[in-house]
Amino acid sequence: MTSINRFIQFNNETVDTRLLNRMEQLARALSSAPYLRLSTRKLWEFRPSEGAVSMSVFWRHRPKEIEQAGYLSDIYLISAGFWRHFSLRSWRRFEQVETHLPELAAQLLLMAEEFRLSDRITAERPGTKHAFEVREKIVTGFHSDQLEQNRKKGFWADAFLNAAYLKLRGKDVSLNDELDPLFLAWTELFSADSTADSARTIQKILPQLEYLLNSDALHTYYTFGEPAEKMPPPRYHEGIEAEQSEEEEEIDTIEEWFQSWHRETELNDAAALEYELERGDSKLADGGREEEGAGEVEQTGTGESQGEHREDNLADEQRKDEKKPKKASGRFGSANDGVVYYESRIEALPFDRQQLQQWRSEQAPYVRALLKEMQKRMQQRIESERTNLHAGRLSKNLLPLVTDERPKPFYRKTAPSKQLDAVFSLMIDGSASMVDKLDETKQAVLLFHDVLRSLKIPHEIAVFYEDAYEAGDDKQPNYFEWLHKFTDGMTDHAAEILSLDAHEDNRDGFAIRWMAGRLKQRPEKHRFMLVFSDGEPSAYNYADNGIIDTAQAVSETEKMGIEVMHLFLSGESTSEEQAAFYRMLYGNKSVSADSLEQFVEQTLRLLKRTLHLVVQAL
Structure with a gap:
């Protein structure tokens, strides 16, 4: 796991996930592309093969108002301007023109289109005017x-x-006697109505620029991202004859370009199914289906016999099922599409029973005090039926309305149940950096388990981690190991808790979505998820996008009605920078343990906080 205390301070910069999430939602809305992803790069650009666009880091380290207006102007240009109104056909033709100034020519075209599309956007959407005014002021100075x-x-x-750029903004600038006359033709862009018009103007001055300039532009002020000729590859499958048209369908807008890559990605997700449909059974022997019986047995069935062996067979079958990998397949956020995951019970190892007894005896006063407090609070909420009240439920006996001068025809009913209508899950970061905090973490988890068992509240405890040594571009193996499951009821799993161990990496956003899917199925009214971790999300290709993905996962989970809380486990005093980082991910529901001794205390505080909410709702 990476730490947010990096060696070089300027590398300690993190993405404002909430701002980025808002901008991504805006980009998706303006472009009508719910699959669109947003990131930050040096310049704004398009990456259709990734289904992503980028806004520029040019706006960072400025006053908040300017930074937000700058990002907004990038989003407006990308999703309300270039998305549908930039012609790829005209751009491809423009790039086919041979020149020794290709970089200058390409940047001039993008600059001209930015100018044209800015005016178009402000005319169609007057509310965008302020953002473009801020953009023009800052970029003009630059x-x-x-x-x-x-x-x-x-x-x-x-x-x-x-x-x-300055000429298009009405600034009086001069270069030299040879280059200045070219700006007369450049100002024709004020009347440009299309990408073809912009390209025509640049092609008019390009021969003279080639004559006057010996070298191409060195700096990059504009870039498109992926080249326009990068199109989705054609799809061919064995056993099927594809009829190829002589003329390929030409894509003219960026919207169509992204859609074509998006369709390609969706088709790739079903590649195995397509193979099955086109070829039949992929495991056929050379001689046809008749020879299939010669293969090895791959699956066995379980009968309905009442014999003693049946339970053993079911347990074996369940263990085999847990060992089977499952694919994320786009269900857990785009940053986790390559994940395959395994679910299994943690193996209970031999443990020190004396140590367990000591921990439980130390925690017993806390557990008893919390139980007593909860019972007292619940008793206060439970009221016996009372009659002759000024407010409450209307009684069937309405005679006092006629006979009494001050009638009290209302009553209150007894509370239906003392059982807390809540469910909890605890997600434990199983990354390598937890190795020096294992004993303290085990104590905190044991307290969590004992309190909820005593209150008869269903709960689940799981450790999550990624195999860093096996992770690659094609797949990233992740593991969930249950210490206690919902189906276990109030069974004591202290042995499993004391078997907790540290592994490699942590993919927090994926783990939160996985557990949210399980909690979503629960019938309880109050659902809580606690996350124990000791640093940033850290996994294969999961750096800045991991921070964004985790913040989005927390937001999505809370929209399901599941409250997510976070406990930052640290052996040192928590810095303001670390606290701000976790507030960005979890809002005001992140607390920290400044020392190893505080793990249990902070866990108890979190449990008290959530249980009080449940009692108040009785």
């Missing part, structure tokens, strides 16, 4: 500074780009 630097260094192609 290009003014860059113009002076590039002119001094003799980078004339870059200087022309800076001056071209």
